[in-house]
Each structure stands twice: as structure tokens, then as C-alpha cells.
Amino acid sequence: MSFFDYFLATRKNTATVAKERLQIIVAHERGQRGTAKFDYLPLLQQELLEVVRKYVAIQDDQIKINIEKDGSYEVLELNIALSETDKKIQK
Amino acid sequence: MANVIVVTSGKGGVGKTTTSAAFATGLALRGFKTVVIDFDVGLRNLDLVMGCERRVVYDFVNVINGEGNLNQALIRDKRVDDLFILPASQTRDKDALTLEGVERVIQELKQRFDFVICDSPAGIEQGAIMAMYFADEAVVVTNPEVSSVRDSDRIIGILSSKTYRAVHNLEPIKEHLLITRYAAKRVNQGEMMSAEDVQEILAVPLLGVIPESPSVLQASNAGIPVTLDTHSDAGQAYLDVVARFLGEERPQRFIHSKRSFFSRLFGT
Numbered sequence: 560m561s562f563f564d565y566f567l568a569t570r571k572n573t574a575t576v577a578k579e580r581l582q583i584i585v586a587h588e589r590g591q592r593g594t595a596k597f598d599y600l601p602l603l604q605q606e607l608l609e610v611v612r613k614y615v616a617i618q619d620d621q622i623k624i625n626i627e628k629d630g631s632y633e634v635l636e637l638n639i640a641l642s643e644t645d646k647k648i649q650k
Numbered sequence: 651m652a653n654v655i656v657v658t659s660g661k662g663g664v665g666k667t668t669t670s671a672a673f674a675t676g677l678a679l680r681g682f683k684t685v686v687i688d689f690d691v692g693l694r695n696l697d698l699v700m701g702c703e704r705r706v707v708y709d710f711v712n713v714i715n716g717e718g719n720l721n722q723a724l725i726r727d728k729r730v731d732d733l734f735i736l737p738a739s740q741t742r743d744k745d746a747l748t749l750e751g752v753e754r755v756i757q758e759l760k761q762r763f764d765f766v767i768c769d770s771p772a773g774i775e776q777g778a779i780m781a782m783y784f785a786d787e788a789v790v791v792t793n794p795e796v797s798s799v800r801d802s803d804r805i806i807g808i809l810s811s812k813t814y815r816a817v818h819n820l821e822p823i824k825e826h827l828l829i830t831r832y833a834a835k836r837v838n839q840g841e842m843m844s845a846e847d848v849q850e851i852l853a854v855p856l857l858g859v860i861p862e863s864p865s866v867l868q869a870s871n872a873g874i875p876v877t878l879d880t881h882s883d884a885g886q887a888y889l890d891v892v893a894r895f896l897g898e899e900r901p902q903r904f905i906h907s908k909r910s911f912f913s914r915l916f917g918t
């Protein structure tokens with residue numbers, strides 16, 4: 560390591576720092592942008608809950624709705640947990 | 651049919667107006683009938699940079715409101731054939747533009763010109779969206795600096811979601827990255843992100859870099875698009891950019907500085 564390299568190494572390469580910070584923030588903001596198009600999810604969850612309640616008595620927290628990214632496509636995942644007593648009503 | 655190109659950035663003061671003037675002039679120098687529109691309503695500057703501020707009679711908003719027609723508002727450049735300017739209004743605000751009005755004017759210009767260049771105002775709001783809405787291609791102007799790159803990323807997101815092409819599910823706007831105010835020497839010293847760094851983050855094809863150059867201020871002082879200054883490195887860089895835009899191959903001669911004997915000697 561030459562005499563000059565020493566001075567350069569002690570002064571941190573700020574361009575590299577800038578690039579790393581940008582990669583993180585840009586990835587984060589792109590992620591949020593992607594989810595903005597799913598801002599209908601809470602409403603969808605509420606309406607589904609109302610439909611299911613016509614047939615089964617369930618609590619608000621028994622329905623879970625989620626979007627999963629799987630490679631190039633997205634999966635809308637809907638999970639309704641029925642308790643033992645609810646199942647009996649269904650029969 | 652004409653090509654509509656928006657020059658946009660998100661962040662202010664990065665070189666959109668300089669680029670719009672230089673790029674439009676470069677296209678006209680190559681024989682294409684070109685018009686450049688100032689979308690910065692209320693803060694018009696393109697007329698000054700192009701040196702035609704004293705010839706403005708009717709403006710973009712007048713044409714939209716039917717207070718004057720395009721022939722009255724278009725200013726023919728005195729130096730370059732086939733180059734026209736449509737100035738912005740100085741007295742109205744950005745709400746004076748309507749999508750229907752802008753569409754009507756752009757449609758009419760497309761009949762008469764090969765290229766319609768739209769100089770966008772800064773920001774990500776209505777004014778910037780108006781300027782990009784009917785674009786076929788976009789030149790995203792970025793400085794190699796954190797806030798400018800981040801804002802450019804947001805503008806790229808808006809180009810692909812809020813424009814006519816996006817809303818109507820047409821082929822997306824073709825994007826080009828232009829990095830301006832680039833100091834290759836500082837890049838070498840690790841003080842500034844390189845063109846490759848910025849390109850990698852934004853993932854848009856690189857059209858070119860424009861060096862930080864004192865000739866840009868001198869050109870705007872005199873009201874001469876920098877592409878007309880044959881001694882200017884920035885002017886040369888813009889001419890390269892125009893050539894690449896037209897599909898020609900040009901080496902990227904402004905990305906790397908020639909390393910000095912001193913720096914080679916000490917391996918920095």
C-alpha cells in the first residue's frame with residue numbers, strides 16, 4: 560500500500576456510501592409503490608366478512624387476507640378459520 | 651407521426667430546461683422539425699435559455715384558452731431552421747393547464763412536427779404529470795447525487811402508472827437516462843457516484859452523461875442553446891446524446907476522465 564493509498568483509505572469513499580444508501584431506500588420505496596395498488600384489501604376483507612357471516616358466525620379476527628408475491632405473479636390468499644361450534648352450524 | 655418526448659426529473663434545478671433547449675436544438679440541427687414546449691407555467695425560463703424572451707406574445711395557456719392560435723404563439727428560432735418554441739405563461743399558475751387543452755395542442759403540433767419536446771416543471775404533482783401525460787418517450791434527467799436519484803426513481807414510477815400510455819395499457823413510455831452535471835474527476839476520487847452506479851440503481855438505459863461545465867452558464871447568459879457552442883464539452887456531449895437517440899453509435903467519451911500521470915504513478 561503506497562503512502563497515498565493510506566490517506567485515501569482513511570477518507571471513506573462517499574460515492575460507495577451514497578450508492579448503498581440509495582439501493583436500500585429505492586428498493587423500499589418501490590416495494591411500497593407495488594402495494595399501493597392493493598389498497599382495496601381492507602375493504603375487500605370487510606365485504607367478504609359480511610358475505611361469510613350470512614352463513615357462518617365468525618369474528619373479525621377469523622378472516623385473514625394476504626397478497627403473496629410468487630415470482631412473476633401474485634397470489635391472493637384468503638384464510639377463514641372456523642371454530643368447532645361454527646362448523647356445527649354449517650351442517 | 652411525431653414523437654412526443656418529455657424531459658423530466660422530479661427534483662428541481664437538475665438541468666431539464668438546459669437539456670430541453672440543447673436536445674431540441676440538436677434534433678433541429680439534424681434536420682428534424684422540432685418544437686419545444688415550456689410546461690413550467692408561472693415560472694417560464696425556456697424562452698430565456700433559448701434567447702427569445704422578447705419575442706413572446708401569445709403563450710401555451712393563451713392557445714389552450716383560445717385567446718390566440720398556435721401560429722401566433724409559436725416562436726421560430728432565428729439561428730436554426732425547423733426549430734420552434736412554445737413559451738409558458740408567466741402570469742397564470744399550473745392549474746391553467748387542462749388535460750383536454752394540452753391534448754388538443756399536442757395533437758395539433760404532432761401534425762406539423764417530427765419531434766415535440768416537453769420541458770417539465772420540477773415536482774411530482776399536476777404540472778409534472780401534465781408534461782409527461784401524452785409522451786411517447788421520456789428523458790429522465792438526473793444528477794449523480796442522492797436526492798436527485800431518489801426523485802428520478804419516483805418519476806419513473808409515475809411514468810409507468812399515471813400517463814396516457816399507462817392508463818390505456820399501451821406500450822409503455824420508452825425511458826432514457828441522462829446524467830447531467832457529471833464530474834468524472836470526482837467520480838475517480840470516489841466523491842461522486844459513477845454513471846454506472848446511477849444507471850444500476852435506476853435500471854433505465856443510459857442515453858449519456860453531460861459534464862459539469864462552465865459553458866452551460868455562459869450559454870444561458872447569452873441565450874444560446876449550449877449545442878450551438880462548438881467549443882463546449884457539454885455541447886458536444888448533447889450532440890452525442892442526440893445522435894444516440896437517433897440510433898447512432900457514439901462512444902461515451904465523457905464518462906471517464908483521462909487519468910493524470912500523477913494518479914497513475916501512485917495507483918489512485
Ligand SMILES: Nc1ncnc2c1ncn2[C@@H]1O[C@H](COP(=O)(O)OP(=O)(O)OP(=O)(O)O)[C@@H](O)[C@H]1O
Binds near residue numbers: 661665668690
Ligand atoms: N452540465 C451543466 N454544467 C454546469 N451547470 C449546469 C449544467 N446543467 C445545468 N446547469 C445549471 O444548473 C442550473 C439549473 O439548470 P436548469 O434550469 O436547466 O434546471 P431545471 O431542471 O430546468 O430547473 P427547474 O426544476 O427549476 O425547472 C442552471 O443554472 C444551469 O446553468
Ligand SMILES: [Mg+2]
Binds near residue numbers: 695771
Ligand atoms: Mg426548468
